[in-house]
Amino acid sequence: MSDPFDRLGTLEAHIWARLAEGAADARDPFRFVTLATIGADGPEARTVGLRRADRAAREVEVHSDLRTAKVRALEGDPRAEILCWGAAVQLQVRLRVRVTFLPADPDRWARVPDEARLNYGTDPAPGTAIPAPETLRRTPDIARFVALLGRVERIDVVSLAHDPHRRAIFAPEGRWVAP
């Protein structure tokens, strides 16, 4: 079987296909990824669900609550990095993105499952101090829902499954680099 890591063209296609699988399947290793932003107090990183990956548009999508710290950070600086790690295939993918916001989009909201909608309706707002966990209220609210659209400016791929390891950067032209 041919190895997508043998050529830059097949590798880039393979990476976008892996991202699309993550967005489509909650059990896929590329579903839950790390989103790193630049906050007022320095770097911030957290786990988020990858919701869409579109190679033609060079865009990925993440959903969140408008009132979170990550949204505040991205309002101040739209640059972010998304980190994916597939342990089974020993593959790291880093996406350098520039994020714009699409708040309260009815089409996207219609596709959010009821259970997930509860994440966009916490009272009080995410990060607010509460006297005890059971005092939290949750009322799904489209007004709090935001799609974060990440325009992919650079992809950095590392495979530990190869010996020696292989690494390539697409920005957007691809090139091999020493791992």
Ligand SMILES: Cc1cc2nc3c(=O)[nH]c(=O)nc-3n(C[C@H](O)[C@H](O)[C@H](O)COP(=O)(O)O)c2cc1C
């Ligand atoms: C497996 C997992 C998936 C998560 N998915 C999301 C998500 O898709 N969107 C989101 O805003 N927060 C998600 N979170 C919660 C964030 O990691 C984070 O705790 C929360 O959004 C507050 O982050 P912030 O204060 O840095 O904005 C997820 C957490 C875990 C553990």
